[in-house]
Amino acid sequence: MRLEDSGNGLKRTTSDPERDTDRKKTKKSHLNGTTELNGGSNDMESKSKNNKEDNGWKKNEKKGINSGQEFTIKKEKDGSYKKSIKGLSDSSVKNCIKEEWAKDSSGAEKNIPMKEENEVGNKILDKDHHHTSHPDKKRHKDHKSERGKDKKDKKKEKLLNGTLQEKSSRNEKRKHHKVDDEEPKKKKVSKGGREDKGRTGKNSEEEKKKDENSKWKWWEEGNNSNDGQKWQTLEHRGPLFPPEYEPLPNNVSFYYGGEPMKLSLAAEEVATFYAKMLEHEYTSKEAFQKNFFTDWKEVMSDDDRKTIKKLSKCDFSELHKYFVNKSEEKKNMSKQEKQALKEEGSRLTEEYGYCLLDGHREKIGNFRVEPPGLFRGRGEHPKMGKLKKRIHSVDVIINCSKDSKIPAPPSGKKWKRVQHDNTVTWLASWVENVQKHTKYIMLNPSSKLKGEKDWQKYEVARSLKLEVDSIRHQYQQDWSSREMKTRQRGVALYFIDKLALRAGNEKEDDTADTVGCCSLRVEHISLHESLDGQEWVVEFDFLGKDSIRYYNKVPVEKRVFKSLKIFMENKDPEDDLFDRISTTYLNKKLNEYMTGLSAKVFRTFNASTTLQDQLSKLTKEDMTVEEKILSYNRANRAVAILCNHQRAAPKTFEKSMQLLQEKIQKKKEQIEQAKKELKKAKKAHKEHPSDRSKKLVEQKENAVRRLEEQLKKLELQVTDREENKVIALGTSKLNYLDPRISVAWCKKYNVPIEKIYNKTQREKFAWAIDMTDADFQF
DNA sequence: CGCGAGACTTAGGATCAAATCC
DNA sequence: GGATTTGATCCTAAGTCTCGCG
16 A cells, blocks of 8 residues: 555656745734634533643652653752653553553543544534634644643653663573574674775784774663763764865955955955855855845955945856866875875874763764855755854863863864763754754764664654554544544644655744645645546645655545545635644644654654565565565665655766666677577587587586676666666665664575665664564564 | 754765776 | 766755743
8 A cells, every 4th residue: 555655656756846935924824714613512621631731740650651761861950850751662662552542542532423424524614614713723722622641741750671671681682692693694794784894814803803892782781771861971072173264375366347356354265155156056046146145245344345236246257266176186186195185084083083982982973063154055945045154162062071081172262161961962062153053063873872762763663563553543533523623633644644744843934935744735735536537636745854845646535535625625825734733732642642652753663664564575585686685675765755755866867877778788689699609509519519519508508697697687777776766765774764674684585784784874773783683573 | 831942863965985987 | 097987975954853941
């Protein structure tokens, strides 16, 4: 089913239709119309619920079922710490869920009309429409029936223990396996999954040892009873700042109105930012130019400003040429120079690229401060072209442990602050001026901090597997609810589940106009009672994250269709489709269904499930390794399509495709030729049998076989590439697919893991590679 | 209790380096 | 061995989600 959906997806186009880009409405405009059904009837109940919520505390202390995996410790004003929990473990989730779900459903049932009340329901809805209206929907959320029992109260007493036990028991198991597990593998791929091939004889022994030690198998340490503390000790060198601005040489000049002009240093620097991107299409966009010019003028000296009045009179071409030449020169540098540069690079990485976390050396993800430049938003970003200013050490907050060697700021300078907060994972942060967002220096995905979190993410998704049936059942019932809010929730959840849409938080203004599920507007869907022979088709067309277009036609259940129709009644195109719900509300609800559940878990869950299903469907024992890999890629692709992970078709796509075709043609000819020769040899052998002629025949046979294999390989390549033209596999592989599925698959079908994961990926997924057996089930 | 900020994950494109081609 | 292509890595924007505050 899912796959069929995906099939549709394949046809999605990347190109943007002509869109009206500035339709950004003040989002929650007035709606007249939609209203609550039966609003009153629930009030009482909700009130009592709310009261209960107030005591949520007690509630949770109750049985102590909820063992959580992660605590958060908050510092109180008085300096004390307060614990609360965040994540949860597999088993804890299961437990709590079982209990709470049971409770929930019994309670829930009372309120939700079970009978298919569609038509009636609709009528009522319609009617009410005209009576009550909520002009300002969003702000007017009714808190009525938060029927749930507020479980989520984070302050639950958690017992971490469940989790840890489970973790360690798993590891225990693993250790046992280990012996027989790993012995047979011949080309050992040192524990973490990294190949040794790069290393040469001598040191390798030593290095290997060292390597072994430095490879921290945190996943085998069952017991980091972490209560929200992310580390005990943290030491690092601070971030690496970009080099200072180098003024242009005197023979390179900026021109204004045809006249050469010497700019003040600051203005010159900003001018070079623009000059460097002269070729890029967005320098031609009006917003870009306008933003740039405004910000540029701000850094100009008075003199500059006096002269420069119009961007159109500015001529950056000489600057541009200068940089082009420069990079050309760089390319043409001699071997040694390049080598030297490289060494300098790795020296810096050595020094700044690692930190010491709880005594282990861990890679840092981004250890450089972002250099100044012009902001490049994606899509129609209103702020494109604005100046992103240079960050200095006084802008930077350092986070490390108290007793560690505090990183030194650049000489003569200061940090904004040095703090020692071990409830967060970042090493340094600063606020970027364009969007005023905090930027962080954090660890590499191969680190424990990231890995553990990743692992946990998949565990949550796995536990959704146990609950998903009842959750689906529940939201299907919601489609017939007489309460608008509930009905919208049911439909939204359905989209999130079935189509893997993102939650769709409200966005700040001044960003590109993109949406997710909850922020869909009426204009983003169209309804077709029948289309291409299918009934009740919803056509989606909107820009999602990164302004990637989502276009899909999906047949839905009739009740969904009818509900959508109602949601759209009396609304303008730019009104919210789901005007009664928000992501916060939705997530709260989801968390009631299952601790730790939020909208994005569905993406992870559906992605991983799809991969597993597809893999088992597509892989056959007797395939060659190449064929198996093609199957893997196809399964991966099904997921990428589901998640709408697109990429621009490679510029050289057509060309390289053609080339491949030619190769195939050539190969075919070769085969023909080889076959002819084989025939000849056979004939010769028949006529004058001899050892020699026999050998020759065999030789020729082999040649034919080899060529045919090569041909097959090429053909597979073509298919693979064709299908991959606009689909990006990387994102899902990295973020949505439980690596244990892939590892298990590799083991089961004898595919070397290196064929699936490259070095970086193997580092990131080291935990999974190390702990997973062939029989792992997501 | 809504809002904004903070922290962290997810994302596509640009850039760099290695592999392959000719 | 230089040019081209492909794949890995870097970069940082753009999401999600939770929490604290007014």
